[in-house]
Amino acid sequence: ERPKIFATRGIPSPGMDLLQEECDVTVWPHARIISHEELEESVVGVDGILCHYINKIDDHILDAAGPNLKVVATFAVGYDLIDVEACHKRNVRVGHTPNVLSDSVAELAVALILASSRRLRQGMAAITNGLADGKWENGLYLCGPETKGSTVGIVGLGRIGLAVARRLKGFDVAKFLYYDVNEVPWAAEVSAEFTSFEKLLTESDFVVACCSSNTDNWGLFDKAAFKKMKSSAVFVNVTRGVLVNQDDLYEALTTGQIFAAGLDATTPEPISKDHPLVKLDNCVILPHIGSSTTATRNTMSIMTAKNILAGIKGEPLVQCVKNNEN
Ligand code: GLV
Ligand code: GLV
Numbered sequence: 001e002r003p004k005i006f007a008t009r010g011i012p013s014p015g016m017d018l019l020q021e022e023c024d025v026t027v028w029p030h031a032r033i034i035s036h037e038e039l040e041e042s043v044v045g046v047d048g049i050l051c052h053y054i055n056k057i058d059d060h061i062l063d064a065a066g067p068n069l070k071v072v073a074t075f076a077v078g079y080d081l082i083d084v085e086a087c088h089k090r091n092v093r094v095g096h097t098p099n100v101l102s103d104s105v106a107e108l109a110v111a112l113i114l115a116s117s118r119r120l121r122q123g124m125a126a127i128t129n130g131l132a133d134g135k136w137e138n139g140l141y142l143c144g145p146e147t148k149g150s151t152v153g154i155v156g157l158g159r160i161g162l163a164v165a166r167r168l169k170g171f172d173v174a175k176f177l178y179y180d181v182n183e184v185p186w187a188a189e190v191s192a193e194f195t196s197f198e199k200l201l202t203e204s205d206f207v208v209a210c211c212s213s214n215t216d217n218w219g220l221f222d223k224a225a226f227k228k229m230k231s232s233a234v235f236v237n238v239t240r241g242v243l244v245n246q247d248d249l250y251e252a253l254t255t256g257q258i259f260a261a262g263l264d265a266t267t268p269e270p271i272s273k274d275h276p277l278v279k280l281d282n283c284v285i286l287p288h289i290g291s292s293t294t295a296t297r298n299t300m301s302i303m304t305a306k307n308i309l310a311g312i313k314g315e316p317l318v319q320c321v322k323n324n325e326n
Contacts, residue, residue, distance in 0.1 A: 003312045004068075006043050007050035008034050011075050015301025022309060023048070040064040048308045050075065054269060057082040062090055071311020075304045076291075077101055077160075080213040080240060084321050094321040095307025097300045099159060101291035106163030108290045109238045112262030113168075113206055115284045117144045117234045119260070122281050145205055145232050145259060147171040153204030154178045155197070155220075156211025157187055160238065164208055165190035177204060180211070201228035206236065213240035221245065226252035233258045238290050241267035250276050253283055264290050 005019060007027045019025050028034045028042065036056055043049055043065040051057055053076035062069065062083075072087055073095035087094050115121065119142045126142070150173055154161040157178040165176050169190060176192035178184075183194045197220075201207065207229060211217060221235070222245040229235070235258055237244055246267060252258045260282040266275075270287050277283050291300065307317045 003047035004045065005048045005050055005308060006046045008039065008055045009050075009052050009075070011050065011301040011304060012298045013301075014298045015303075015305035018302065018305040019050075019308060023312070025050075036060070043069075047071075047312045048073065050304060050308060051082070052076055053078045053081065055081060057087070059083065059086050062086055062092065070314070071095065071308055071317070073304050073307040073311065073317075075300055078212055078240065079321050082321070093307075093311045093317055095304065095311065095317040096319055096321055097303045098319055100299045100303060101296050102159040102163045104293040104296040105160050105238055105290035106167055107293075108264055108286070109160070109164045109208055109210065109236055110167050112236045112238065112264060112284060112286070113147065113208065113234060116236065116260040116262035116282070117146065117206070118142075119144050119282075121284050125281065145234060147173055147206065149174045150205035151175040151177060151203055152206045152208065153195075153200035154192065155200065155207065155209045156180055156239070157184050157192060158210065158212070161208070161210035162186055162190065164210060165192055197225075198228060201225055202230075204233060205230065206234050209235075209237040209239050209243055211239060211243070213242055218242045219245045221249065223248040223251065226257050229258050231256055231258065234260050234262070236262040238264045241265045241269065246275075246277060249283075250280070253277075253280050260284075262286075264288055 003023045005023045005025045007025055010027050033054055039055060040060055043061060045068055046065055047068050048071045051074050053074060057072055069092050071093045072082060077096055077098045079096050082094055084094050123142055148171060152168055152173050154165060157180050176190050177195045177200045178187060178192045179195055179197045179200045220243050226248055249261060253261055262284045264286045265288055278285060303318055310317045
């Protein structure tokens with residue numbers, strides 16, 4: 001009998017084709033994100049679950065799946081919503097897709113840095129709505145801070161943070177600061193200086209959140225944090241919405257505590273079009289598309305499929321989440 005896989009979303013065909021050669025794959029058929037209850041109902045008796053960063057995989061899901069379940073593979077690098085310990089207790093392996101998406105997420109971080117500092121949202125609106133008369137007379141129309149000569153503070157100098165710094169070096173950034181749980185040796189490559197969170201906030205012109213999410217850093221960017229930032233600072237988040245207190249961010253953006261923000265992650269996702277942050281013209285929000293280049297998504301699909309195929313055969317996964325790995 002062919003192994004049964006439930007997928008909470010579709011993945012590109014290079015990976016899907018691989019999976020379907022050996023497995024019966026059922027994909028959640030609706031455009032909306034599957035609810036936790038619907039996921040529980042959908043996984044009964046499966047051998048593998050293909051999920052996404054947005055799906056919570058906990059005891060309820062694992063119990064519902066039952067004893068056939070051998071592998072949970074997320075089409076993502078982040079696995080903050082997967083209860084890895086609960087999976088391992090049941091001998092269920094957990095796979096993810098690190099490394100292959102670092103460059104595309106970093107590229108989007110740079111896009112958000114530029115879009116929010118150079119006020120692309122306002123510039124585009126000026127074109128689509130028609131330019132108000134006289135707006136550009138004083139020569140400072142739609143001006144913003146520049147990356148050249150700036151200090152960039154990277155929160156989480158992991159694979160993605162490093163890839164952001166590598167790219168920004170080419171923009172003649174003057175200084176990189178980073179804050180992380182530990183000092184990391186690869187910081188030397190981009191001459192990034194290990195610093196306290198407070199110093200990073202106070203001194204950076206651009207603050208870029210690249211760290212993975214865990215309960216310790218939920219709400220890290222709150223009122224106190226935004227107050228420490230420069231009024232000209234630009235804040236960018238390409239990781240998880242939970243890192244940010246969005247009410248505090250709204251206040252910071254509307255009272256001139258910071259200049260602008262660029263977010264690829266929000267709470268919830270997708271964020272409602274009626275959310276106050278969405279109305280702000282100094283806030284650029286994207287629907288979590290950090291890894292969304294065609295090449296990266298195809299590569300991720302293959303890695304995810306190989307993780308599942310290895311898992312159902314009891315072989316080592318291509319990229320396995322271990323117990324204490326962060
Ligand atoms: C997306 O956020 C991911 O974790 O890959
Ligand atoms: C975090 O997810 C990283 O890859 O740095």
